[in-house]
Amino acid sequence: MSRANEEVEAVLQEYADLIAISGGEGFRARAYEKAARAIGGHPADVAGMGVDGLREIPGVGRSIAAKVVEYLRSGRIGEVERAREEIPAGVRELIAVPTLGPRKAMVLHEELGISSVDQLAEAVRAERLRDLKGFGERTEENILHGIDLLRRAGGGRVLISTAMDEAERIVAALLAVGGCVRCAYAGSLRRMRETIGDIDVLVAAERAGPFMDALAALPDTAEVIAHGGKKTSVRTREGLQVDLRVLPPESWGAGLQYFTGSKAHNIRTRRIAVRRGLKLSEYGLSDAETGRTVASETEEEVYGRLGLPWIPPPLREDRGEIAAGLRGELPELVEERDIRGDLHTHTDLTDGLAPLEDMVAAAAARGYAYYAVTDHAPDLAMQRMTAEKILAQRARLRALDRRHRGMRLLHGTELNIGPDGGLDWPDDFLAGFDVCVASVHSRFDQSPEALTRRIVRACENPHVKILGHPTTRRIGRRPGLDADFDAVFAACARTGTALEVNSHPERLDLCDEDILRAKRYGVRFAIDSDAHSTTHLPYLRYGVGTAQRGWLTADDVINTWPLTRLRRFLAKGRGRA
Structure with missing residues (x-):
C-alpha cells in the first residue's frame, strides 16, 4: 500500500486547486501546494504523527498540521469536503487538462456551462471559446492538445x-x-x-x-x-x-521472454524461430516437427538458440535491436551502478524540501564519488535567490566538502533561460560555479523559431554545460516545447553542452525517442535526479532506464566519468567570449 505521505499530498494538492478555482487568495493556495510537496517528499511516514511532529516538516504550519491529523484519523478533511460541494465536479474534471488552469476552468463552466472534458472538446471545435476574455485561437489549440495528452495518458496508465x-x-x-x-x-x-x-x-x-x-x-x-x-x-x-x-521452473526463461514483450519484438523472434524450424511460446523453444523442447530455462538460452545474444529488456521495442544483435553490435548499456554522481539537485534554499546537509548526507549514503547542488538562480522570482545567498551556500558547501573525503562536492546553479536566451547572472559571476545547468521554466508559448533561438543562445554561453529537462514536458500534464530540437541537438554537439535525461518520473526528459535522435548528433548526456528531497535521489533509476531505452552507453553519459575527466568537460570552452 502507498505511504500515508502520498495520500496526504494528494488531498492537500486537491485543496490547493479548489482554493484556486474558487478565486481564493493565491498565497493560501501556494501554502497548501508547498505543504503537499513537503509531506510527499518527507522521508519519514507521517502516519501516526501528531500536530507537533508534522509542524517540524518545512512548510507545514499549525492549521495545515491539524487538517492532516484530521485526515489521518478519519480519512477526510471537513474543509475539503465543503469546498468540493461548492465547486461542481465538472470543473474539477476540467483542471486535469494540461494547459487549462483552475480559473479558466471556472470561467468555462460559468460562461458556457461546460462541465466535462468531452463538452470542452466539442466547444473548442465549435469555436465557442474564442469570444471569451482571455481565450483565443491559440488557447483553443493548446486546450485541444492538452485534451489529447490527457486521453493518451489515461486509460488506466x-x-x-x-x-x-x-x-x-x-x-x-x-x-x-x-x-x-x-x-x-x-x-x-x-x-x-x-x-x-x-x-x-x-x-x-x-x-x-x-x-x-x-x-x-x-x-x-x-x-x-x-x-x-x-x-x-x-x-x-x-x-x-x-x-x-x-x-513450471523449467519454462522460466521462455515465459519471461514472452511476457516481457514487446509484441513487435516477439513477432520478430518468432519469425526467426520459424526460419530455423522452431516454435517459440511462453513454455519454451521447441522443434516444430517433433515438439521437443530445445531451450526454455533461461532467456540467455532462448536467445542463444535463435542466434542472438541476450537482449536487454529496455531495447525490446523492435527499433533495430534484432538486427544489431545478429550483427553482434548491441551496445553495452549504461547501468545505475555506472553513475558516479548527481549533477542536478536542490535544497531548501530555493524550492527543495531538505537542507543542504541532509541532501549531501543522503548522496554520500548512495556511494557517489561527486555530487552537485544546483539551486535556482534569481530569475525565478518566487525563489528569492540573491548573489549573497548563493555565495553563502558555496561557503557552507566547501566546508562540508572538507568533511566528506570520499565524495567531492560541486557547487552549481540551475539557471533560467529567459525569453531571449539570456541567463540570470553575468558571465564573470557564472565563472565561479563548478557546473551550470540551464533550463526553460516559462514562456512556453513562444513561436517555434523563437524557442529554438532561445535555447540555442543559452547553449552557446560557455558556462552552460548541461541543458536541463530540455523539452520541459510533464508526462500527461504538459506537452514538450514546440521547438526545432534537431537544431538544438546540433548546437549542443557544437558547443559541448550535455543534454539532461531528467529522472523525475513526471518528466523523463529527454524521452527515449529524443535520446535516440540526439545521439546521432554526437552529443553527451547527463542522467540527473533533479531531486528536491532526499527521497527523490533514487529516482535516478528511472532516468537510467530511459537512457537504456535510448541505447546510451556509460561513455555517452558525463556523470559516469571519473571526476578529472568530468572537470575537463565542465571547463572546456570557458575561455571563449
Whole structure:
C-alpha cells in the first residue's frame, strides 16, 4: 500500500486547486501546494504523527498540521469536503487538462456551462471559446492538445514510479510464499516504459494455487477480477491491474521472454524461430516437427538458440535491436551502478524540501564519488535567490566538502533561460560555479523559431554545460516545447553542452525517442535526479532506464566519468567570449 505521505499530498494538492478555482487568495493556495510537496517528499511516514511532529516538516504550519491529523484519523478533511460541494465536479474534471488552469476552468463552466472534458472538446471545435476574455485561437489549440495528452495518458496508465512501487511490493510478498523458485515483474515495466497500463508478474513454481491465493489476499488488493489455475488478475487500491502467471521452473526463461514483450519484438523472434524450424511460446523453444523442447530455462538460452545474444529488456521495442544483435553490435548499456554522481539537485534554499546537509548526507549514503547542488538562480522570482545567498551556500558547501573525503562536492546553479536566451547572472559571476545547468521554466508559448533561438543562445554561453529537462514536458500534464530540437541537438554537439535525461518520473526528459535522435548528433548526456528531497535521489533509476531505452552507453553519459575527466568537460570552452 502507498505511504500515508502520498495520500496526504494528494488531498492537500486537491485543496490547493479548489482554493484556486474558487478565486481564493493565491498565497493560501501556494501554502497548501508547498505543504503537499513537503509531506510527499518527507522521508519519514507521517502516519501516526501528531500536530507537533508534522509542524517540524518545512512548510507545514499549525492549521495545515491539524487538517492532516484530521485526515489521518478519519480519512477526510471537513474543509475539503465543503469546498468540493461548492465547486461542481465538472470543473474539477476540467483542471486535469494540461494547459487549462483552475480559473479558466471556472470561467468555462460559468460562461458556457461546460462541465466535462468531452463538452470542452466539442466547444473548442465549435469555436465557442474564442469570444471569451482571455481565450483565443491559440488557447483553443493548446486546450485541444492538452485534451489529447490527457486521453493518451489515461486509460488506466500510471507513471512508472507508481507501478514500480506496487510491483516490487507484490514480488517481495510472493517470494516469501513456500515453493517459490523465482518471481519477477515483466511486461512494459521491465522494459522501463514511462507509463504502465498493467503489471505482469511471473512466478516459477511447481504448484500455482498458493500464489494465486496469496495475490488475492494481499492487503493492497482491492478487487479480484479473475482467479484461475493459470492466471489470476486483481486490481489494487491504486487502480492498477496486476496479472499473475505461474510457470513450471523449467519454462522460466521462455515465459519471461514472452511476457516481457514487446509484441513487435516477439513477432520478430518468432519469425526467426520459424526460419530455423522452431516454435517459440511462453513454455519454451521447441522443434516444430517433433515438439521437443530445445531451450526454455533461461532467456540467455532462448536467445542463444535463435542466434542472438541476450537482449536487454529496455531495447525490446523492435527499433533495430534484432538486427544489431545478429550483427553482434548491441551496445553495452549504461547501468545505475555506472553513475558516479548527481549533477542536478536542490535544497531548501530555493524550492527543495531538505537542507543542504541532509541532501549531501543522503548522496554520500548512495556511494557517489561527486555530487552537485544546483539551486535556482534569481530569475525565478518566487525563489528569492540573491548573489549573497548563493555565495553563502558555496561557503557552507566547501566546508562540508572538507568533511566528506570520499565524495567531492560541486557547487552549481540551475539557471533560467529567459525569453531571449539570456541567463540570470553575468558571465564573470557564472565563472565561479563548478557546473551550470540551464533550463526553460516559462514562456512556453513562444513561436517555434523563437524557442529554438532561445535555447540555442543559452547553449552557446560557455558556462552552460548541461541543458536541463530540455523539452520541459510533464508526462500527461504538459506537452514538450514546440521547438526545432534537431537544431538544438546540433548546437549542443557544437558547443559541448550535455543534454539532461531528467529522472523525475513526471518528466523523463529527454524521452527515449529524443535520446535516440540526439545521439546521432554526437552529443553527451547527463542522467540527473533533479531531486528536491532526499527521497527523490533514487529516482535516478528511472532516468537510467530511459537512457537504456535510448541505447546510451556509460561513455555517452558525463556523470559516469571519473571526476578529472568530468572537470575537463565542465571547463572546456570557458575561455571563449
